[in-house]
Amino acid sequence: MSILQRDQVWPFLVPREVKVDVSHQVILYIEDLSVSFDGFKALNNLNLYINDGELRCLIGANGAGKTTLMDVITGKTRCDSGSVWFGQTHNLLEKREADIARLGIGRKFQKPTVFEAHTVLDNLELALNTHKGILPALVARLSAGQRERIDEVMEIIGLQQQRHMLAGALSHGQKQWLEIGMLLAAEPRLLLIDEPVAGMTAQETERTAELLTSLAGHHTVVVVEHDMEFVRSIARTVTVLHQGSVLAEGSMDEVQNNRDVIDVYLGESA
Amino acid sequence: MIELRQVTQHYGSSQILWGVDLNITQGSCACIMGRNGVGKTTLLKCLMGLLPVSSGEIRINDYPLHNRPAEKRAPAGIGYVPQGREIFPLLTVEENLRIGLPIRKDKRKHIPERIFELFPVLADMLHRRGGDLSGGQQQQLAIGRALVIEPSVLILDEPNEGIQPNIVQQIGDVILRLNEEDGLTVILVEQKLGFARRVGKQFHLMEKGRIVASDHMENLSDELIRQHLAV
Amino acid sequence: MSLFSLWRQRDAKLTATWPVVVAVFAMALLAALGNLLIPESSALHVSTYTVTLLGKYLCYAMLALAVDVIWGYCGILSLGHGVFFALGGYAMGMYLMRQIGERGVYGNALLPDFMVFLNWKELPWYWLGMDQFWFALLMVILIPGGLAFLFGWLAFRSRVTGVYLSIMTQALTYAFMLSFFRNEMGFGGNNGLTDFKDMLGFSLQADTTRVVLLLLSAVLLIVALWSSQAILRSRFGKVIIAIRDGEARARFLGYQTERYKVWLFVYSAVVAAVAGALYVPQVGIINPGEFAPINSIEIVIWVAIGGRGTLAGAVIGALLVNYAKTRFTALLPEAWLFALGGLFVLVTLFLPKGLVGLSSKFRMTARKLSSYSSGQRSES
Amino acid sequence: MMWIASVQPPSYVSIHSNINLLECRVKKLMFFCVLCICQAWPAWAQNEDASVNELLQQLTEARLKDMAPILEQLEVEGGEALLPLFHGLLAGDLYYLKSDHTLVSVTSVNGIDQYQEILSGHRIESLSKQQISKVRVNNTLRGQLRQIISRLQLNARQPDLRYTAVRSLLSELDADTMATIRALYSGEQDQRVKAIMATAIALYSAESAQDDNERVAAIGQLRNSLETDVRNALNRLAKDDTRPAVQSAARRAVADIEQRVAWYGRLDQLFFGLSLGSVLLLAAIGLAITFGVMGVINMAHGEMIMLGAYTTYVVQLLMPNAIDYSLWVAVPAAFMVSGLAGVLIERGIIRFLHGRPLETLLATFGVSLILQQLVRTVFSPLNRQVATPSWMSGSIELNPVLSLTLNRLYIFVFALLVFGLLLLILKKTSLGLNVRAVSQNRDMARAMGVHTERVDALTFGLGSGIAGIAGVALSQLTNVGPNLGQSYIIDSFMVVVFGGVGNLLGTLVAAFTLGVANKFLEPVTGAVLASILVLVFIILFIQKRPRGLFPQKGRAAE
Amino acid sequence: ADTIKVGVLHSLSGTMAISETTLKDTVLMMVDEQNKKGGLLGKKLEAVVVDPASNWPLFAEKTRELLTKDQVDVIFGCWTSVSRKSVLPVIEELNGLLFYPVQYEGEESSKNVFYTGAAPNQQAIPAVDYLMNDLGVKRWVLAGTDYVYPRTTNKILEAYLKAKGVADADIMINYTPFGHSDWQSIVSDIKKFGSEGKKTAVVSTINGDANVPFYKELGNQGVSAEDIPVVAFSVGEEELSGIDTTPLVGHLAAWNYFESVDTPENQAFIKQWHQFIGNNARVTNDPMEATYIGFNMWVKAVEKAGTTDVDKVEQAMIGIQTPNLTGGMAVMNENHHLSKPVLIGEIQDDGQFEVVWETDGLVAGDAWSDFLPGSKDLISDWTTPIKCGNYNTKTKTCSGQNYGS
């Protein structure tokens, strides 16, 4: 077994522990961020600070720029101006997606994206927080610890049954869960979660809420969601985006009673 | 009005629908509910003709649909709002809406104003690519697009997924209005109980590819919910 | 049960290579023995013609394998893989050319014939060292590998994908074709390199040499199959498939997808190049025609016919199509294109998964039948 | 060259065309006109000059080598009156009866040869090809004939003829000719003719005047002329003239002229580039639909072009006497033939492959093999002859160093026209919208009531039909053979991809960019290297813009 | 065997099918004819046709197939030099016999190949002589497709022209890719080159398909044969049959045969061809004549040797004479090349050539050019005692021969 646990034999196989300097408590600095598409301003001088270990809810009208914000943080979209820092030392705007991911920023997409031709198991394996280089990948075997981790995750997302099923054959909701599972397997510092409970039943929603709350502390979690009940159940701080900038920030109660927020987002009866 | 009899369906060798019987009357608003993966979407796709049924019959006003191709079903008056919106991403909002014009009975050449009344955002976004819109905007576009063909039945597959609360509200209002004022028959797949209760008149609970309970919405008891919707 | 069968099915893709390995080896061995041991008078004698033909097919199979590795598993459709094959071939051709030495028609020990009569005075620098077998072998790998690295690095880094990539590979091989047609390039222009005499001192016209080359092709094909399989089964392979289905997702998991793609591309190019290097001594000529885009498209077609995404499929496809071509061109010289074209159309229409798909279809039915008889024991 | 004037209305650009550039039939027709005119000149026909007759007799018997002096004699003896004969000889339309060496002309009217005695103008019935023999000429004689005709036409009635006559004499000015020109100069009314005569006079004195100043003055007059003969003469002077004043004047003049020539040279290149671009555009535009919009990797696209070209051939076979109109028939016919073939391919094969774009490559490749072999079987593997209508032959000469070939010009315009039309169809009809919807989300399109099958068939038919039309145009430029399609398929894909798949405008810009780039490179690097460089350029460009010149934008395209 | 097998190795598909299919038919016609005459050595001839599909390695493979599987006694085949080069090692290894009927660049002589097409000195040199002496050409454009035949021919011509005192500045050399179809710039360059006052001619070694667009462009840009004649070595009646020739009238070609030559043999041949192919519009051309000569020579040689054994037939071939279609007798020389007359023709508007010049007697094909430094000392002689394809007359050795040693 020790031969198979190669990550203990060769140093280059040991996952790099990335240092994120959070000496000021803040793990994510977003300042004056602007993004435009063909002249349309999706983000407009946005300022946002996320503390280390926080669980932050991000709400806002459809098209307010929440997904775009995540795109910028994860390196998918280039911004026009502004800065995005991960801790004190990592300027995210200079990095490519893969590097950002390896810094420990994980992301769940709005539309669930999983590797359809892989089994649920393989999906999780690929997500594991291991060395992502080429040579390690050629020789990598699952270590016992990793197996355990996968089983754990499998348990959490409730897909043990589907373990060997191709991910492409899962239903929409199952894919959502799998993607969350992949996030968990990767054990990132910062989780960006775009609409996790869309298409989930009430109970599942509850479970997700529990899960996210339990994650906070060890991990920093940013959740985008439109399901107010869900938000209410997990929220400590809520940030409301509108037309690319922050409209309001505060506790759920504050936000809920904010006139502007009611006008542009919540509607009267919420 | 819409009648499904013993509909079964397979993906390859795995059977998804197991003899679904469903009866939806004119002007009703039927809400289909069930856990993830029980086959709701599959059922709607069969209804729309996007998936072939393995056996069984589907009729609209006694007109058999199950042996017609999808493109013949829309003119028969079925509007479809799929799960995941399925906007034509590279067409502009306007073009997305225009697609359905030719099959309208009145052969209108213009997008009915009504759509923009219901969804004012669309009017602002007329010349942007459908794919660029945010999720919620796309959802509104998808409903608008289905309404362009002036359907007599509107099929909605989780229309509120990812929609901001006030719009959810609004969509609910729209569905109610269409259903009550215009007499549009609505088939709705919905996970959120609150919404389902608000707009639905009947419910049909699905489990493992079968309809296991159907009744008026008022009769949707906690017991039933626990039995069929809880995890 | 359905879960189990899904899992089985996935694995089946990779395990199904064994019958092919065995078949290839057996075929090569039988041909070798039949050629060398059975006297020519016997009906069982395998002619040198057949041996050479088989050798050629095996090279093509290797080439198809190279294409399948990137197309079937990583979704990179290269319509210009002939470029690596041909470059490998040219490197080998240059070595063979230098081996001719004084036996060329002009008796010039240094310059190949085509240089002499086009009045070249000295050997161009890029021909230096090619008289050494090890150096030539190194070039067989380095040049195509380097080109693949350069091209892949440029293309994948700037995220050229899909048809854009395919057409660029086509442009690449086309550009090479035009360049090699130029006599000034010093590769013999249209006529290419030919009239080879021997390799490592063994006459290329000797039956034993041919047989050895055939066996070598078979062995290397098997090695390529095995190594491809190993690569694709490793986590590297899983990442590759992940990239095919969701490159963005893979990137957000921290995989530098472009590196994975580049190295797979390089691997594939090297396999193609080795195939080319084996091909040249067996067919006796290498010329710019090998760079023709149409040739590269044909490779893709072998793979598709055999069944893409299965290593065995690529090999079977290449062997079968080329065998069909050989037969058709002799049997129906005026109508073989109808037959071949028709074959392509029919296979696409009726065997969407290629010939291998057909076999797994059989296997499925067979399994169904047997499971009926043996009382559904596969329930687990 | 009066007939030119009758075919092409005189305009501010003069239209010149060498006689042997003209379509055979037209030539014969023209010759016929000349004959008619000659009958209106009874002076010669009746006033039979014995020596002329004898010379004519000799003409039929002499060996090619000995004909030059006979022609010279004829010019002197017969003069202007013999022009029709010279024209006939030049065109190779002059025959004689084997029996008695009477000169006859042969004209083909509606495919039936008609024979006419040249001296009397009598029609001769019931002659067969076997009874007559051609009066042979070769290149040397043709050159001589041309000079003779020019000299004789110096005082022709049509200004155009006089103009050409003077121009063609520029290369061989001698004292006699000069005398004639000088004599005619003062009386000349036409400005253009007068100007060229002035050039001739200046040219002559620049080289043969005794006085330095006269020479310098003449050179000064010549510095605006672009005539090659002038340039050659000036070059000679600049190189060899011993008088410093003359030499330096010549040098300056040459420099002036060279500069202008270089400028026109670039214009010329631009035209070449645009013209190559229009060919690429035509070839690619059908693919821009089948591949760009529908997403079918259509390897049989080239064969659709080929079918169009063969249709042109068949149309010309069917209407051998109306070649001039054949293209008008061929364009719609080719559209129908290729379009229909396209519909068949779509219905028979491609529709089963939706959602499997790569497999379309395989199937259409098969189709392409079959189609190639089919034309090989039906039409033989040889190239087929497609004639160029007379109105597409020759060139418009804007000035002596810049002329635009007509066929290229027409094809350029045609390409733009086809492009515009296509754009209109796709923008203005529901087909355009539907096909894009279908290619983006087939299921949803069906759910919206779009008849996807019909849309597919129509679109594929349209794309193929347009490829067919391209074939008609290409038949005017290149071989019509079974390999025609193969030679354009790669270029077509390159153009579509370079422009950005799915963007018709991109295809247009890409085609012209590649065309012009190629043509500007070619003089510097040679044709082979130019093509290679263009390919390398495309490869590198795609690294910069991985989705072509005009990429599809937006979230969905990522 | 009870039949004598004749292999036919011409591409019936792919790019070369355009040219080669005709030769396949010619061989079939000759075989037919011979069988009507009662066959050969009392046996029937049997043609074995294969399709190497314009794919050069396939030529080698098919040759091997013909020789080992079908056991043919002789092969008529190949068009391009590269296909011949591809076949060469195989035919030598298996000691077969190939008749190659197309003009080529020379620089080769194999014991197993008979070259019945023209060597450069049977086409290019006489053509240049004609242009220089009869037309007074002073400036030369050597335009060719970028590959070995044009390169070699032009090398030879360049050396030849320079030897005749032509200055560097008066020679323009231009190469184009295969199948080049856009000739605008090149024709315009030629026009410019030719407009400098000296008589200019183009010597074209442009290959195959590229010719049609080339000539069309010449016509359209108004380059007429009197101004700048083009003499081509690869354009014959068959190529012209695919072009509207009106604008080409007066341009030239140099060959050993033209269909228009009026001899009884030729008339008979044309008639026979029309009958065989069932189409009176089909033309004949030089490679057909070369095939005809080659076939007849082989028949004679087999009769003379009394066997189809390659070695015997090879020796019997040398010195064999058969009638040319243009009159006179063709002779097979010791170097496996023919002695043939060289003709120059002007294109007529009916697609035929009018002979304007011809050599006084026969020109012997030269395997090794006297104008290339590398080969001027080489000769080929397959008779004893030399028995060598590349014999160096200076060193008196036979360099690098595969066979014979």
Ligand SMILES: Nc1ncnc2c1ncn2[C@@H]1O[C@H](COP(=O)(O)OP(=O)(O)OP(=O)(O)O)[C@@H](O)[C@H]1O
């Ligand atoms: N690639 C793009 N091209 C053009 N416009 C874009 C692009 N990406 C985003 N947008 C625009 O930016 C705006 C913000 O989009 P974003 O997806 O960030 O909204 P969101 O807050 O996530 O909305 P939702 O809650 O509906 O998901 C939208 O109006 C969208 O149209």
Ligand SMILES: Nc1ncnc2c1ncn2[C@@H]1O[C@H](COP(=O)(O)OP(=O)(O)OP(=O)(O)O)[C@@H](O)[C@H]1O
């Ligand atoms: N393409 C497919 N191939 C095989 N199985 C599939 C496919 N699509 C769906 N399924 C299976 O069919 C079942 C029903 O799926 P369906 O999408 O209809 O569920 P649903 O009720 O709409 O769920 P959700 O609430 O998550 O949308 C699921 O178990 C899923 O695994």
Ligand SMILES: CC(C)C[C@H](N)C(=O)O
């Ligand atoms: C000139 C060509 C038609 C033939 C020549 N032998 C070649 O190399 O291809």
Ligand SMILES: [Mg+2]
């Ligand atoms: Mg969003």
Ligand SMILES: [Mg+2]
């Ligand atoms: Mg669903």
